[in-house]
Amino acid sequence: MAGGAVRQRKRSRGLAHDLVEDISGRIHAKVLAPGDKLPTESAIVQAYGVSRTVVREAISRLQAAGLVETHHGIGTFVLESRPGGIFRLDPADIPTSIDAIAVLELRVSLETESAGLAAARRTDEQLLAMRDALDEFERNVVMAKGDTVSPDFRFHLEIAKATGNRYFSDILGHLGSALIPRTRITATRVPQEDQSHYLHRVNREHEEIFNAIARRDAEAARAAMRIHLTNSRERLRRAREAAQSVPGKPATD
Numbered sequence: 001m002a003g004g005a006v007r008q009r010k011r012s013r014g015l016a017h018d019l020v021e022d023i024s025g026r027i028h029a030k031v032l033a034p035g036d037k038l039p040t041e042s043a044i045v046q047a048y049g050v051s052r053t054v055v056r057e058a059i060s061r062l063q064a065a066g067l068v069e070t071h072h073g074i075g076t077f078v079l080e081s082r083p084g085g086i087f088r089l090d091p092a093d094i095p096t097s098i099d100a101i102a103v104l105e106l107r108v109s110l111e112t113e114s115a116g117l118a119a120a121r122r123t124d125e126q127l128l129a130m131r132d133a134l135d136e137f138e139r140n141v142v143m144a145k146g147d148t149v150s151p152d153f154r155f156h157l158e159i160a161k162a163t164g165n166r167y168f169s170d171i172l173g174h175l176g177s178a179l180i181p182r183t184r185i186t187a188t189r190v191p192q193e194d195q196s197h198y199l200h201r202v203n204r205e206h207e208e209i210f211n212a213i214a215r216r217d218a219e220a221a222r223a224a225m226r227i228h229l230t231n232s233r234e235r236l237r238r239a240r241e242a243a244q245s246v247p248g249k250p251a252t253d
Helices: 002-028 041-050 052-064 091-121 124-142 149-163 166-181 190-216 218-244
Strands: 067-069 076-080
Touching: 002 041, 002 052, 041 052, 052 067, 052 218, 067 190, 091 149, 091 166, 091 190, 091 218, 124 149, 124 190, 149 166, 149 190, 190 218
Parallel strands: none
Antiparallel strands: 067 076
């Protein structure tokens, strides 16, 4: 039974990868041009013979790669190509980015389960605290130069507290706000427009986690947290690869 579940998860990840490859290939080949609207989730499910979960994971990966953007209630649209993605590093930051990727790998394991437990055990007061953190994050994005690191960390810490297991919050509290990747990259070069775009995307991923916890849907909360942290790792990995490709800069592993 357990082995079958593992095989199903691996199969889903493979299907999502195939879907990402197909859609991204069409975008790079200009079959899908900037501004074009992707088919609806239902249409993609029918066309590719995959589940809604697979489609949502694939769209999330395309968003993390900066290829598409979803406007809730309207649809998902192809974005203009941005060299190096919307999150860029100075080559001098490569060693620090590797460290941040390692922290994200730890967080995928720790916080995926944390989100599931929070969905099952959270109180209304704890849910309100999560909501307050997300609202502060969004307000500070609109302010352009507002602090988004503190509410980002607070959101994740409130989820850990909502597990009812103090060890989850103890570990996150020990790591502190330095576990937020953008605090560990001191020389990031991101134009303000791209920075705002990136932060809105991060908070949309937060909203997916929050909504699942609010519904007390433990599996959806785990999936949303896993996608969010995997996307963060993917964004940082792509930025590191772009920085490594700078002419005259030797690769660093």
